[in-house]
Structure formats: C-alpha cells, structure tokens
Amino acid sequence: MKRSVDRRDFIRLGAGAGLVTGLTGIALAQNKPAKPLRLGVVGVGGRGTYLLRLALAAGVEAPALCDIREPNLARAIEVVAQARDGRKPEGYSRGPEDYQRMVARDDLDAVLIGTGMQIHAPIAVAAMRAGKHVLSEVAAAMTLDDCWKLVDTAEQTGKIYMLAENCCYWEHLLAVEQMVRQGLFGDLTYAECGYVHDCRSLMLEPDGSLTWRGEMVRDSAGDNYPTHNLGPVSRWLGIHRGDRFVSMVSRATGQKSWLDFLAKKLPAEHATRRFQYKGSDSVSTLVRTAKGVLIDVRYDIVSPRPAWGPYHALQGTKGSFESRTGNQVWLEERSKGTKWQPVADYAAEFEPAKWKEFRAQAQSSGHGGADFFVIHEFLEAIRRGGPSPVDVYDAVAWSSIIALSAKSIAEGGKEQEVPDFTRGKWQKASS
Ligand SMILES: NC(=O)c1ccc[n+]([C@@H]2O[C@H](COP(=O)([O-])OP(=O)(O)OC[C@H]3O[C@@H](n4cnc5c(N)ncnc54)[C@H](O)[C@@H]3O)[C@@H](O)[C@H]2O)c1
Incomplete structure (x- = not known):
C-alpha cells in the first residue's frame, strides 16, 4: 500500500515543518499554521453542518460545499462566512452528482461526507480518486460491493479514509x-x-x-x-x-x-x-x-x-x-x-490519554464530547501522514x-x- 500522505502534502500541511506534531486542530488555530487544511463538505444537513462548525473552530478552511438542497447549502455557506470574516465558500448544487465537480477542485485536501448513508461510498471513492482524504459519516457503505470498492480505492490511492465513528x-x-x-x-x-x-x-x-x-x-x-x-x-x-x-x-x-x-x-x-x-x-x-x-x-x-x-x-x-x-x-x-x-x-x-489531554476542548462538543475527537483525530492523522484512526x-x-x-x-x-x-x-x- 502506498504511503497515506506523500511528503509534499505532509510538509505543506505543516507536519514536516515541525509545526503541528501532537497538536489539536484548536491548538493549530492558536498557532496559526501558514496553510490550514482545506476541506470540502458534501451534505450540509444537520450532521455535516455540525462537523463543519467543529472543523472551522479547529482552524480548517472550507472553500467548497455541496448539497442538493439550496436552503441547507445557503445556511452552511453563511456558517463559513461568519467564521471567516465574510469569505464565502463556493456552493455546488447542480443535482445529486455535483459532488464530482467539487471533489475535482485542486484547492481541497480533504472531503467530509455528511449525506444520507446510501451514497457515502460512491462519494468517498470519487473523492479519494480525485486525491482527497476522506472523513465519512457512518455507515461507510450499504453493500458488500461498495465495501470492497472503498478498500481497493483507499489501498490504490494511499489517501487517508476515516469513518467518523464518534462512539x-x-x-x-x-x-x-x-x-x-x-x-x-x-x-x-x-x-x-x-x-x-x-x-x-x-x-x-x-x-x-x-x-x-x-x-x-x-x-x-x-x-x-x-x-x-x-x-x-x-x-x-x-x-x-x-x-x-x-x-x-x-x-x-x-x-x-x-x-x-x-x-x-x-x-x-x-x-x-x-x-x-x-x-x-x-x-x-x-x-x-x-x-x-x-x-x-x-x-x-x-x-x-x-x-x-x-x-x-x-x-x-x-x-x-x-x-x-x-x-x-x-x-x-x-x-x-x-x-x-x-x-x-x-x-x-x-x-x-486523549481525554486527559483535550478534556477542556472536547467536553462542550456533541455526543458527550466525542465529536471533538472525530475532527481532531482526522486532522492529526493527515498532519502525521497516517495511519487513519478508524x-x-x-x-x-x-x-x-x-x-x-x-x-x-x-x-x-x-x-x-x-x-x-x-x-x-x-x-x-x-x-
Ligand atoms: N455520528 C453521529 O452521531 C451521527 C448523528 C447523526 C447523523 N449521522 C450521520 O450523518 C449523515 C447525515 O445525517 P443527517 O441527520 O445530517 O441527515 P440530513 O438529512 O440532515 O442531511 C443530509 C444532507 O445531505 C444532503 N444530500 C443528499 N444527497 C446529496 C447529494 N447527492 N449531494 C449533496 N448533498 C446531498 C441533503 O440535502 C441533506 O442536506 C448520515 O449518514 C447519518 O448516519 C451521524
């Protein structure tokens, strides 16, 4: 299997420069890394928007969002604009396959998937094939065929795939x-x-x-x-x-x-x-x-x-x-x-150990503090160059x-x- 993150990615994301080892996203936000991770989100309903907020709080940039429902997309664009001095991400809402255009952007490092679970796997496969790391909401896939496609794609692309299993x-x-x-x-x-x-x-x-x-x-x-x-x-x-x-x-x-x-x-x-x-x-x-x-x-x-x-x-x-x-x-x-x-x-x-170190940041996040760790661990995995925590x-x-x-x-x-x-x-x- 190819290394999860190539050296260029690793340095660009800060880990190679010794900026971030062992730091949370929030710590990163405080340390203001030169180039924060750039995340696109597919599916900004309840869950996708919540995780997007946590990612923004952790210093992540969100240049692109995708949702088939205009009101949900508009709401999430506003969430980003409010967190980033009015800078609005580009919205993608030209139908159920429009995520393909979004994942093809060359200014994204990773994609968060917050749609209904029937389509998590094809979106994850498309994102990894387009060179993006993936954080997918649960479940990963609903068919055995999609399970194997995820395995094959993660192995072939070497991208970090993490299931957002907060429990x-x-x-x-x-x-x-x-x-x-x-x-x-x-x-x-x-x-x-x-x-x-x-x-x-x-x-x-x-x-x-x-x-x-x-x-x-x-x-x-x-x-x-x-x-x-x-x-x-x-x-x-x-x-x-x-x-x-x-x-x-x-x-x-x-x-x-x-x-x-x-x-x-x-x-x-x-x-x-x-x-x-x-x-x-x-x-x-x-x-x-x-x-x-x-x-x-x-x-x-x-x-x-x-x-x-x-x-x-x-x-x-x-x-x-x-x-x-x-x-x-x-x-x-x-x-x-x-x-x-x-x-x-x-x-x-x-x-x-995770709780000992990050209790203060974690405890106000959803699902008994577990949601903080989903975002934190994903960012850390990318910055470290893998492995994926889930x-x-x-x-x-x-x-x-x-x-x-x-x-x-x-x-x-x-x-x-x-x-x-x-x-x-x-x-x-x-x-
Ligand atoms: N880990 C947890 O604790 C937890 C909690 C709630 C939900 N979830 C998971 O999060 C996911 C979303 O759940 P939710 O409650 O936010 O649902 P939701 O219906 O509120 O949000 C789903 C969003 O995806 C959008 N969408 C659907 N098809 C799309 C497509 N082809 N392209 C782009 N956007 C599309 C919808 O318009 C909607 O805005 C589910 O997979 C669910 O299992 C996890």
Missing part, C-alpha cells in the same frame, strides 16, 4: 478499553451491543414523503446502523488487531410498529403508505469472531420508546461491563463482593453487517461468512 471516543468506553488491555476482564468471551433509538420523527418529510432514513426502512431489510455499537466493541476485542469477524446470522421481527406509525401519520391513499417496506421493527444479529467471541447486536429505530441510543456490554473470564444500567463494571480482582460499580470509580486510574478495514467490516444481515434474514437466518477485508492483515496487527 469510539466516548470516555467510559475508552476507559473500559484500557481495563481490557490491562487484563482486568480476563479473556473476552461475549459482547452485547445495539442501536435502539426511536427515530420515527426523522423518517418523514413535512409532505409525508420519505427522508433518507425512511428510504432505508423501505429499501433495506437488515441492521442499517451497526457502527455505533460494533465500533467500540471491536476496539475492546482487538478486531483487525489479532481477531476478526468471521460469520454472522440475523433474524428480524415483522413491521407492526412501522406500519402503525405510518397509519397514524398519513392518510391511506398517501404514496408513502403504498410502498412494500423491506425493513423490520427489530433485527437481532449474532457475529462470531475468529477467536470464538460472540457479539449480540440489536437494531431498532422505529419502535416507540423514550429516547435511548447505542448500548454496549462486555463479558470476560474475570469481569463484566454493562452500559444499560448506567455504565457499571464488575471486576473479580477489584470489586467488593458481587456489587456492580460505576466505571467512574476507576476514572482517575483509567482516564483515557481506517477503511474497520469501517467496512463494521458496515458490512448492513448487507450481510439483510442477506441472512432473506435466507431465513442462514449463516453468512464475513469477508476478510484486510486480506489477512488482521492477524499481523498487534492489539
């Missing part, structure tokens, strides 16, 4: 990761995780047509949002650092909650009521790793419930972690009796569960092999 930076999950590394859980045997979050309010446009999330329920039968849960769990298990996903099975419920929701919201004659939806209310998946660890993954974004989100749990031969009861841990060699303890009891001993192999292995779960469900719960996207490299990487 990997949650402080309590990083603390658990350190406990795992120090052997406090013993050998890991089982993990449980899921994305169970009532997202019905995000499924319909005001006229009742489907948003991209609604289209996902229409078009895809599997677990469509696996990375927030499989990401942190994979870190604990050392996936691609000595272990990998080898096989999986999925089963699904019917669609009662989803169809009830549509019936409550829309008249019977509305076009949205007449689709044949592939999605189910709930999907359960079991993934098995090469070392024999079992991961139980649940997905449900349409059943009514109070707000919730990703959850994570871990079992080892010496201890256990459970997020659903309030981030509690029990460690055979440390805990007293059989009582669960808050992970926070171990905060001082297992404070993640690389293309991790991104596609976690995302492949979307396509594989749909296939398993369609085949009555038949076991599916998970491709080795690393082509054997998972065995060599150390944990």
Whole structure:
C-alpha cells in the first residue's frame, strides 16, 4: 500500500515543518499554521453542518460545499462566512452528482461526507480518486460491493479514509478499553451491543414523503446502523488487531410498529403508505469472531420508546461491563463482593490519554464530547501522514453487517461468512 500522505502534502500541511506534531486542530488555530487544511463538505444537513462548525473552530478552511438542497447549502455557506470574516465558500448544487465537480477542485485536501448513508461510498471513492482524504459519516457503505470498492480505492490511492465513528471516543468506553488491555476482564468471551433509538420523527418529510432514513426502512431489510455499537466493541476485542469477524446470522421481527406509525401519520391513499417496506421493527444479529467471541447486536429505530441510543456490554473470564444500567463494571480482582460499580470509580486510574489531554476542548462538543475527537483525530492523522484512526478495514467490516444481515434474514437466518477485508492483515496487527 502506498504511503497515506506523500511528503509534499505532509510538509505543506505543516507536519514536516515541525509545526503541528501532537497538536489539536484548536491548538493549530492558536498557532496559526501558514496553510490550514482545506476541506470540502458534501451534505450540509444537520450532521455535516455540525462537523463543519467543529472543523472551522479547529482552524480548517472550507472553500467548497455541496448539497442538493439550496436552503441547507445557503445556511452552511453563511456558517463559513461568519467564521471567516465574510469569505464565502463556493456552493455546488447542480443535482445529486455535483459532488464530482467539487471533489475535482485542486484547492481541497480533504472531503467530509455528511449525506444520507446510501451514497457515502460512491462519494468517498470519487473523492479519494480525485486525491482527497476522506472523513465519512457512518455507515461507510450499504453493500458488500461498495465495501470492497472503498478498500481497493483507499489501498490504490494511499489517501487517508476515516469513518467518523464518534462512539469510539466516548470516555467510559475508552476507559473500559484500557481495563481490557490491562487484563482486568480476563479473556473476552461475549459482547452485547445495539442501536435502539426511536427515530420515527426523522423518517418523514413535512409532505409525508420519505427522508433518507425512511428510504432505508423501505429499501433495506437488515441492521442499517451497526457502527455505533460494533465500533467500540471491536476496539475492546482487538478486531483487525489479532481477531476478526468471521460469520454472522440475523433474524428480524415483522413491521407492526412501522406500519402503525405510518397509519397514524398519513392518510391511506398517501404514496408513502403504498410502498412494500423491506425493513423490520427489530433485527437481532449474532457475529462470531475468529477467536470464538460472540457479539449480540440489536437494531431498532422505529419502535416507540423514550429516547435511548447505542448500548454496549462486555463479558470476560474475570469481569463484566454493562452500559444499560448506567455504565457499571464488575471486576473479580477489584470489586467488593458481587456489587456492580460505576466505571467512574476507576476514572482517575483509567482516564483515557486523549481525554486527559483535550478534556477542556472536547467536553462542550456533541455526543458527550466525542465529536471533538472525530475532527481532531482526522486532522492529526493527515498532519502525521497516517495511519487513519478508524481506517477503511474497520469501517467496512463494521458496515458490512448492513448487507450481510439483510442477506441472512432473506435466507431465513442462514449463516453468512464475513469477508476478510484486510486480506489477512488482521492477524499481523498487534492489539
Ligand atoms: N455520528 C453521529 O452521531 C451521527 C448523528 C447523526 C447523523 N449521522 C450521520 O450523518 C449523515 C447525515 O445525517 P443527517 O441527520 O445530517 O441527515 P440530513 O438529512 O440532515 O442531511 C443530509 C444532507 O445531505 C444532503 N444530500 C443528499 N444527497 C446529496 C447529494 N447527492 N449531494 C449533496 N448533498 C446531498 C441533503 O440535502 C441533506 O442536506 C448520515 O449518514 C447519518 O448516519 C451521524
């Protein structure tokens, strides 16, 4: 594989000049590097605009933005103008393929992708082929074909591809990761995780047509949002650092909650009521790793419930972690009796190094401070010349569960092999 960043890039971005090693974007902003990183954004809806704001705060320039919705594009252009003394980026909005014109610009170093997830992969491939590093929102891809295209393109171009998987930076999950590394859980045997979050309010446009999330329920039968849960769990298990996903099975419920929701919201004659939806209310998946660890993954974004989100749990031969009861841990060699303890009891001993260094900058950012680290780590990876903190192999292995779960469900719960996207490299990487 070609080096992630060539030497010219590296020096131009400041790292070679010794300006930036070990600094955050915010620190960079304070140090005013001669040439800040230049980012283009495709998809400036809620998430793309939020990450754009964080990037601007980190000193990044944004010369170009792309969105098919004029109001969203205009709003984001204004965000940049306000942050940069009135200087407006160029807008691209001539249809769904206009990102091709944007990524071809020669004044961009990187592209952030914040569209709906159905088109993340083709945009990422186009951007890398045009010589840009990529920060892609989750998930990376929805088909196995797109997963392989991402791997091949990242390998062939040598560009940094990072999945913006913010849950990997949650402080309590990083603390658990350190406990795992120090052997406090013993050998890991089982993990449980899921994305169970009532997202019905995000499924319909005001006229009742489907948003991209609604289209996902229409078009895809599997677990469509696996990375927030499989990401942190994979870190604990050392996936691609000595272990990998080898096989999986999925089963699904019917669609009662989803169809009830549509019936409550829309008249019977509305076009949205007449689709044949592939999605189910709930999907359960079991993934098995090469070392024999079992991961139980649940997905449900349409059943009514109070707000919730990703959850994570871990079992080892010496201890256990459970997020659903309030981030509690029990460690055979440390805990007293059989009582669960808050992970926070171990905060001082297992404070993640990233958090120790950047707590002040991180804590005001979204998703419990994790969003800061997504931008920070991406910028640092480019400035260092790689590697990517959440690389293309991790991104596609976690995302492949979307396509594989749909296939398993369609085949009555038949076991599916998970491709080795690393082509054997998972065995060599150390944990
Ligand atoms: N990591 C997280 O915590 C988190 C949270 C929310 C959303 N997300 C992810 O962020 C992405 C966006 O979600 P959102 O809630 O911001 O959605 P959104 O609908 O608010 O934004 C998507 C934007 O993409 C634009 N778009 C669609 N097709 C396009 C195209 N061909 N070219 C250019 N622009 C196009 C839309 O017009 C819209 O402005 C999704 O992939 C989602 O999974 C991640």
